Amino acid sequence: MDQLTGVTIEAIDLAAWAPQALEVQAVAFGLTPEEVTVRLHIVGRHAGQPGVIAFGAMSAGRLVGFGYGMPNRREHWWSTVIEPYLAARGHGDWLDGVFAVTELHVLPEFQGQGVGTGLIRRLCEASELDRSILSAIDAETPARRLYRALGYQDLARAVRFPATDRLYAVMGARLPLRGPGVGPQAGV
Numbered sequence: 001m002d003q004l005t006g007v008t009i010e011a012i013d014l015a016a017w018a019p020q021a022l023e024v025q026a027v028a029f030g031l032t033p034e035e036v037t038v039r040l041h042i043v044g045r046h047a048g049q050p051g052v053i054a055f056g057a058m059s060a061g062r063l064v065g066f067g068y069g070m071p072n073r074r075e076h077w078w079s080t081v082i083e084p085y086l087a088a089r090g091h092g093d094w095l096d097g098v099f100a101v102t103e104l105h106v107l108p109e110f111q112g113q114g115v116g117t118g119l120i121r122r123l124c125e126a127s128e129l130d131r132s133i134l135s136a137i138d139a140e141t142p143a144r145r146l147y148r149a150l151g152y153q154d155l156a157r158a159v160r161f162p163a164t165d166r167l168y169a170v171m172g173a174r175l176p177l178r179g180p181g182v183g184p185q186a187g188v
Helices: 015-030 033-047 077-088 115-128 142-149
Strands: 002-004 007-011 053-059 062-071 099-106 132-136 153-160 167-174
Touching: 002 015, 007 099, 007 115, 015 033, 015 099, 015 115, 033 062, 053 115, 062 115, 077 099, 077 132, 077 167, 099 115, 115 142, 142 167
Parallel strands: 099 132
Antiparallel strands: 002 007, 007 053, 053 062, 062 099, 132 167, 153 167
């Protein structure tokens, strides 16, 4: 377990914690109740995937952040959407042998305290793979700055997912993730 600013990061059972995790995501990501309902079913399906890893950030017995991921598979819905964007940029190989960070969210009052960094580091370390991939809103957000600081680089931008007008960036990093004070990573 890690101790960060009164927050403990520990492995969680994703299926058991899904309702609380979606409450965190709703606040952190601005989801409507309808979106929470849809995503709750998705998280339930993900919880049963081979190799899924989940960590929660706890403060006073309350879930204040969570992250989960799994080894990426080309037949996953997410992979089928991003594949043409990656292939167009010469990064199609980033769909194989990589750990996909599926969700990572921290309540606003706990952001900027190292909680997100602790969650993503634990996820990637537990994956035992040598690369990680994720998608994030394609804008200069605190999340994108965090991912870059850890060594993630843009693999594709202006990615469109169905049922949203938001544009996303797909980012990849070699593992282990870069630490504080470490220079840029060589070639993504």
